[in-house]
Amino acid sequence: MRLDDGDALSYFYMGLLYKEIKKYTSSIEMISRAIEKMIPGYITEAYSHLGNDYELIGAFEEAIKAYRKAYEHDKCNTNIVFQLVVLYDKYYEDKTIPLMYYEKYLRGTNLENENLSEYANSRIESIKEYLHFRKQQ
Numbered sequence: 001m002r003l004d005d006g007d008a009l010s011y012f013y014m015g016l017l018y019k020e021i022k023k024y025t026s027s028i029e030m031i032s033r034a035i036e037k038m039i040p041g042y043i044t045e046a047y048s049h050l051g052n053d054y055e056l057i058g059a060f061e062e063a064i065k066a067y068r069k070a071y072e073h074d075k076c077n078t079n080i081v082f083q084l085v086v087l088y089d090k091y092y093e094d095k096t097i098p099l100m101y102y103e104k105y106l107r108g109t110n111l112e113n114e115n116l117s118e119y120a121n122s123r124i125e126s127i128k129e130y131l132h133f134r135k136q137q
Helices: 008-020 024-038 043-056 060-073 078-091 096-108 114-136
Strands: none
Touching (some): 043 078
16 A cells, blocks of 8 residues: 555455454445545546436436436536436426426535526426426316
8 A cells, every 4th residue: 555555455455454353443444445446536427428428319217327327426416416307307207306306406506507506496496387287187
């Protein structure tokens, strides 16, 4: 680990050694570091682009899987939440799902991108209106 701090396997094996001698807290720390070093920072971006490609060819189920995978790797990335919610809005007939995610997007973002926030707010209003009139039928 001193020779190559980026080597995930060194941290992983060190974690296993700590586990063997019942130093579980140290094992958790080492294995967690190994995982951080195994997952490159660009994996979220790669899954996001993969989702977008699937979306562009109309493979919505595959796009949703890819966006969810991106979200698994970076739960703080509000852009992925936005990409996912717009796709849910297109794909799902049940509009309560996109409504929930638009609201989640607005709660989770610092509203830097006014255009996306305005779009999310307008979709929330439209979906609520749609659900209201659908309920009355």
